[in-house]
Amino acid sequence: MISRTLLTDFLLIAFLVALQVFVLNRITVSSEYTPVLYPVFVMFYPFFRNRYQFLALSFLLGLCIDAFLGTWGINAFATTAIAYFRTLIFRTSTDTTTDFFSFSSLQWPQFLLFILTSIFFHQLLVQFIEFFKLSRIFDILLNVLISSIISFIFIVLYALIFKIKQRI
Structure with a gap:
């Protein structure tokens, strides 16, 4: 298991922002829909880490995306909101009632x-x-709906490539 520190979190944020801004924003489907990959940071952030640090890092990620895209805090709000509600989303979508969360224990x-x-x-x-x-x-x-489906495909590929389900 790879140990995550604040430095690795900052490096991952920088990588995801660069990937989103310089690569994925140039990919469009029907010249209108763009895949979004940067929320993987929020989705796959370890549950046992400091919640306030997690919210701050999620806000920073969204703010960096906003700075490059000129979207005035929209991505910062959305990224922080999914970070705040992530435990609730996890519990409702996986039917988990325990306080211990693990992706490796989930079915596909x-x-x-x-x-x-x-x-x-x-x-x-x-x-x-x-x-x-x-x-x-x-x-x-x-x-x-269309953007979510396209982004879902990219996020699943990301999870398969980096073996997220087995590692976290």
Whole structure:
């Protein structure tokens, strides 16, 4: 098991921001939908670490994305919100009632449901704040759905490549 320190967290944030801004934001589907990978930091952050440090790092990650994209705190809000509600999302999507959380003890359907729920919640917050108009509610929901599916594929590939389910 790889030991995570504050330095490795900062390096991971820098890597994810660079990957999102310089690579993934250049990939578009139908010239409208972009995959989002940076929330993996929030989703796969160890549960036993300091909660306040986790919230601060999640906010910093979103703020870095906002700084590059010029989105005025939308990503910082969405990333911090999924960090705050992550335990609740984990419990509801995996049907876990204990206080000990572990990805390695999950079945694959539960693990995938956790990822899908987290990314859908993140995309819903980002899209809703960015494009909020009641007249465009169906466009927003369609955009959230398609972006979540595309991001889900990239996040599952990331989890498989780095063997997240076995390591955490």
